[in-house]
Amino acid sequence: MPNALDRLKDGIRRFQSGPYAENAEKYKTAATTPQKPHTLMITCADSRIDIETVTSAAPGELFTTRNVGNLVPAYGEMLGGVSAVIEYAVNALGVQHIVVCGHSDCGAMKALRNPSSLDSLPTVKQWLRNAQAASVVAEMMAKDDETAHDKLRRLTERNVLLQLQHLKTHPSVAGALAQEKLTVSGWVYDLGTGEVRIAEDGSSVFEAVGATA
Structure with missing residues (x-):
């Protein structure tokens, strides 16, 4: 081999x-x-995601950053790679849209539901604090008859919505949104079916993109 x-x-x-x-x-x-991408894509580092293929994007169309759990730390909390990418994408490249894209069977979301699994991964555990509020909300919304799959799906969605809130705390994003130069959306990509569900800005409902326009 x-x-x-x-x-x-x-x-x-x-x-x-x-x-x-x-x-x-x-x-x-x-x-x-010079590159002129129309969209900043913030998605998970999971190796099963090929976001250019999912969106049929050509080279130069997407400015992409990936990390464990598709997280966006609120501005000022963890200044670093993600915040630098956002600032550069908005202020230097002038992207028109930003996507936060989660996905099914996400290991980061599973870890949030099972904190002890992170005992040997202290850096990951610290990083996932940026999703902790989503975990709390998802648990509050849980119903007694829900399956583990249902709970993971809800947590994945709530995490995407939380990261969109964090995204809007970044000065470059807040300014571009105020000037109506930028829009944002939250996605959840299903690895097994290819389905993409989108919550457009201002909505907490994820609606599937149909096979035809």
């Missing part, structure tokens, strides 16, 4: 002889033209 690096090298060769060769002019244009 080939090792991980050999598999990556094989993938590069397939890319060079396939997708790149078929779209060489597009890639060359992208290399010589």
Whole structure:
């Protein structure tokens, strides 16, 4: 069995002889033209998510950042990679839209429901404090007859909505929203079915995107 690096090298060769060769002019244009993505995508680091494929996005359309649990720390609490990406995307690139995208079977959300699973992962445990309020709300909304799947689905949705609230505390986002230069939305992507459910700004209801427009 080939090792991980050999598999990556094989993938590069397939890319060079396939997708790149078929779209060489597009890639060359992208290399010589400043990027102008229309959307900042904040999604989970889960290796099963390929957000460019899910959205049929071409190179240069999405400015993407990924982290455990698709979290957005409120401004000032954890200034770092996520806050820098947001500021750059809004102020330097002028994105028109920001998405916070969660997904089914999320390990971070499972960990929130089972805190002891994080005992050997202190850094992850600290990071997931940015989702703690969603966990509290989801538990308050839980019903006695709900399955574990139902509870995980609700927590995933509440987390996305919480991160949208955090997102709006960032000065660049607040300013662009006030000037109506920016919109935001929350998504949940189902790994097994390909379904994407979206809560547009101001809504807490996630509605599935249909197969046809």
